[in-house]
Amino acid sequence: MIRITRHYVDVPQADGSQRRVHYRQAGSGPPLLMIHQSPRNSGEYGPLMERWGEHFTCIAPDTPGFGQSDPLPGTPEIGDFADALVATMDALGLPPCPAYGFHSGGIILVTALKRHPERFTGLAIGGYAIWTPEEMALFGERYLPPFEPSSYGEHLVWLWNRMLEQSWFFPWFDVRDAARLPGAHADVARIDMAVREMLDSGAAYRAGYGAVLRAARDIPPADAVTPAVLISAYDGDPLQAHIDRLGDMPAQWSAVKCASPADHQALSLDFLKRLPQAGSPVPNQSGDAGFFPVETPEFSGLIHWDGDPDSGVLYLHAPGEELQRGTTRALAIDLPDHGLSDRWPGKAPTDWAPWQRVIDAVAAHFALTDIRLPDVPVGDAEQLFPDLAPDRYGTHLIRAWQIVRARHFFRPHHAVGAGNAIAFDPDAIRPECLAGEHRALLRAGAARAYYQAIIDR
Structure with missing residues (x-):
């Protein structure tokens, strides 16, 4: 089975700063760039990357403001997202290559192709929206609420x-x-x-999605010379009817309707394989954050890390939490089933030895000798970390929010009373602060097991 790896790359900005981009990579061979739809992230291409990785080195970045990629400043338009994509290709060190995009990912790619035709050898697009003025007005009013x-x-x-x-x-x-x-x-x-x-x-979804909805749908004129483009849409795709709205296209462009998602993917793959290809790439990646593959008897997967690999110090987060980006003078990790790290392959262990073996593997790789354990609350494990498995009505989201809010008022959070009241920082209970804690708790599928292991170690 083709394995998907995850990385960051830092993209230089005009003001001298850097914009961090998260991307997934799979397979071998010539590069294929894959751009996701909004408001998704590159994870939606996981199954496709595992299949297409037999033919390509598939590289799927999170577009700015989605997934784990930094947003663009201000109120960016579609040209800004197209230019940001090409800047990401430059930072990765990619040569001109084919690309695939679905829905809004296709809009970004077509815009990038028009602005930077030399950077692409062709595009396969899944559904291309051509909105009427009435539809545009409808979307503009209600589609993207704050x-x-x-x-x-x-x-x-x-x-x-x-x-x-x-x-x-x-x-x-x-x-x-x-x-x-x-x-x-x-x-x-x-x-x-x-x-x-x-x-x-979060709020950044409006920038990326809004730029796509506002983008001009100006297909190049029929006499334009551009790299080849295939647009296809399957039965049930709301954009299939838009195939009939495309009008005259350049000779190198074609548009077809097909029966199913599998048919669309097969058409796209066949088209992409026939485009001019480059050699196998070795994409660039950040030196102060990433995902390290760990293999132990109990765990096989990626561990997310951030910080200074040469610090000698490793920070571990508490159960139900995750690393804080930008850790200085130390390196921090997300433990399995927390943050952005992979899950335990089976039931998370409640004894400390398997957790220690993961920690030791990371520490050995980065030559970290000073391991800092977290402070943990004392309480009943099931009440501290109740089951937050998703349910049909989304009540797990509210339960998790109530937990992270109560943590600031009582210790442990489930023991509400004067004897358990703790001092709190009013800034820490601002909704935008609680939102980060909430995401971390939802990601922490092994919080209870980690708590039991660290308490009993």
Whole structure:
């Protein structure tokens, strides 16, 4: 099976700063750039990268403001996202190569192709939107409402239902029988994944998604000479009808309707394989953050790290938490089933030895001799870290929010009373601060096991 690795690359900015981009990589052979749709991240291409990695070195960055990539400043437009993509290609050290994008990922790629045709050998696009003025006005008014965390987690109720019903109606807020979609579902895992992706983006989702919706849909004129482009859309895709709106296209461009997602992917792969290819790349990556592969008898996966690899010091986070980006004079990691690190392959261990073996593997790789254990609360493990598995109605989101809020007032959080009251910093309970703690707790699938292990070690 082809393994997906994860990395960061730092993209230089005009003001001398750097913008961090997170990307996934899989396979071998010539490079293929893969740009996800909004408001998703590169993780949506995981299964596709495992298949297409037989033919390409698949490189899928999170676009700015999505996943784990830094947002662009101000109010960027589609040209800014296209230029940022090319700047990311430069930072990675990629030669001109083919690229694949779905929906809004395709809009970014077509814009980048028009602005920087020399950087691409061709594009395969899954659905290309050509909105009418009336549709644009409708989307502009309601499609991208502000998304900010609220003190008591009210934003989570809206978010769960918005992601639930986006497969029921298109657009999601048009609750009419005429707007129903044929593929309606209530798949808890899919909804929860989409919710987590939105939580990662936060308010930045409006910048990236809005730029795509506002983008001019100006297909190059029929006599234009550009790299080849294939646009395809399958039955059930809301953008399949837009194939008929494309109009005249350059001779190197084509657009087809197909029956299924599998047909669209097969058409795209065949097209991409016939484009001019470059040699196998070795993409650049950041030197102060990344993902280290760890192999122990109990764990096989990627461990997320951030900080100074030469510090000699390793910080471990508490159960239910995660590393803090930008750790100075030390290196920090997300332990398995926490933060951005991979999960334990089976049930998370409650004895300390397997956790220690993961820690030792990281420490040995980076020559870290000073390992700092976290402070942990004392309390009942099941109450400290209750089951937060996603449920059909999204109540796990509210439970997690209540926990991280109560942590600031009582220790342990579940023992509410004068005897357990603790001093708190008012700034720390601002919704934007709680939002980060909330994401960390939701990611911490092994919080209870880690707590039991560290308490009993």
